[in-house]
Amino acid sequence: MPKFAANLSMMFTDAPFLQRFERAAVAGFRAVEFLFPYDYSPGEVTQAARAVGLEVVLFNTVPGDWSKGERGLAAQPGREAEFRAGVAKALEYADALGCKQIHAMAGLVAEGADREAMRATYLENLRHAAEAAAKTGISVLIEPINTRDIPGFFLNHTEEAAAIIAEVGAPNLKIQFDIYHRQVMQGDLTPAIEKHLPLIAHMQLADTPGRHEPGTGEINYPFLFEAIDRLGFQGWIGCEYRPKGETEAGLGWFKPYRG
Numbered sequence: 158m159p160k161f162a163a164n165l166s167m168m169f170t171d172a173p174f175l176q177r178f179e180r181a182a183v184a185g186f187r188a189v190e191f192l193f194p195y196d197y198s199p200g201e202v203t204q205a206a207r208a209v210g211l212e213v214v215l216f217n218t219v220p221g222d223w224s225k226g227e228r229g230l231a232a233q234p235g236r237e238a239e240f241r242a243g244v245a246k247a248l249e250y251a252d253a254l255g256c257k258q259i260h261a262m263a264g265l266v267a268e269g270a271d272r273e274a275m276r277a278t279y280l281e282n283l284r285h286a287a288e289a290a291a292k293t294g295i296s297v298l299i300e301p302i303n304t305r306d307i308p309g310f311f312l313n314h315t316e317e318a319a320a321i322i323a324e325v326g327a328p329n330l331k332i333q334f335d336i337y338h339r340q341v342m343q344g345d346l347t348p349a350i351e352k353h354l355p356l357i358a359h360m361q362l363a364d365t366p367g368r369h370e371p372g373t374g375e376i377n378y379p380f381l382f383e384a385i386d387r388l389g390f391q392g393w394i395g396c397e398y399r400p401k402g403e404t405e406a407g408l409g410w411f412k413p414y415r416g
Contacts, residue, residue: 159382159390161414162188162214164361164397169403176206182209184405185415190215190361193223195246199253206254213254214393215298215333215359218261218286219243229262231286231299232279232311234271244286250294258359260298260333261286263311277310280325287327298360299331303341303395306368313342315349319356331358335397340365340376347384354388363398370398371410378410 165174172180175197181189189211194202204215216364221227221239232242240261247259263279266272272334286297301318312318318332334357339346350357364374371378385394400407 158414159186159385160393161411162186162190162212162395163395164191164395165189166192167397167399171403175402177200178205179209180404182211184408185411186211188212188214190393190397192217192326193220194250194254197220200248203253213256215258215260215395216247216250216256218247218259219338220262221264225258227264228307228310229264229344231261231282232263232275234274234278237278237282240282241285241289244289248290248293248295252293257294258296258298259286259290260300263299265307266311267309272311279311279321283321283325283330284327286332287325291327291329296329296331298333298358299329300335300361301338301342302335303338305341306338315339315343315353318369319353322356332356333359335362336376336381337361337362337363337365337368337397346376346381349389350385350390354390356392357392359386359392359395360390361395361397363396367401368399369401370396370407373401374408379411 161188166178169177169180178189194216220229230236230243251259263376290297299312299318299321301312304310304313322330332353336346339349362371364371364376366374
């Protein structure tokens with residue numbers, strides 16, 4: 158049976174961040190993910206999760222200045238030191254939280270930027286991140302993101318991610334397969350999951366259009382969940398969607414999978 162993690166950056170947002178852990182546990186989730194924990198100490202986040210028995214399964218490395226529109230540093234030439242400091246900080250949090258996966262966002266392609274230089278930077282930064290993370294048994298994930306939600310994002314297609322991973326050659330560098338982003342960019346969901354399954358460590362979901370909960374859009378999630386189960390995916394599926402209303406009111410799709 159698929160395993161689902163609540164995304165606390167997008168769900169239960171009518172409550173302060175540290176209170177969302179309890180809401181997720183009461184709703185029946187056994188794990189959570191979120192974008193960034195860095196506004197709180199490792200101890201505060203760890204306490205919030207452990208108090209209600211939740212596993213933290215994923216969060217992002219430091220993305221640069223999010224408030225100014227930055228969406229990652231991994232493919233940004235000239236900012237290697239900042240990226241590596243962000244990786245070190247993420248690993249500090251991951252160690253405290255017992256989290257075994259961190260996502261290194263590639264970042265945006267600026268107008269006139271040299272994509273080949275960005276790719277070379279991306280490869281070198283991912284080698285560094287994977288090597289640093291491997292020392293504590295942590296995997297580094299890369300995620301293709303659609304160009305509608307984040308115009309200009311460097312990594313957009315599953316096949317690009319697979320090629321990057323092959324070139325880096327680190328066994329703990331994996332794909333974060335977001336079903337929503339894949340549907341927007343390429344579709345063909347089940348064959349893509351089957352083809353790339355050995356590289357997929359984590360999945361995320363949302364329906365489209367709207368990026369709301371399963372059952373609100375065009376994706377046949379019951380079929381897809383059955384296929385994911387049949388293919389033997391053992392990782393977590395993060396619920397990275399924007400609830401149409403109150404989070405709990407939209408969890409009808411989740412009832413068969415509650416912990």
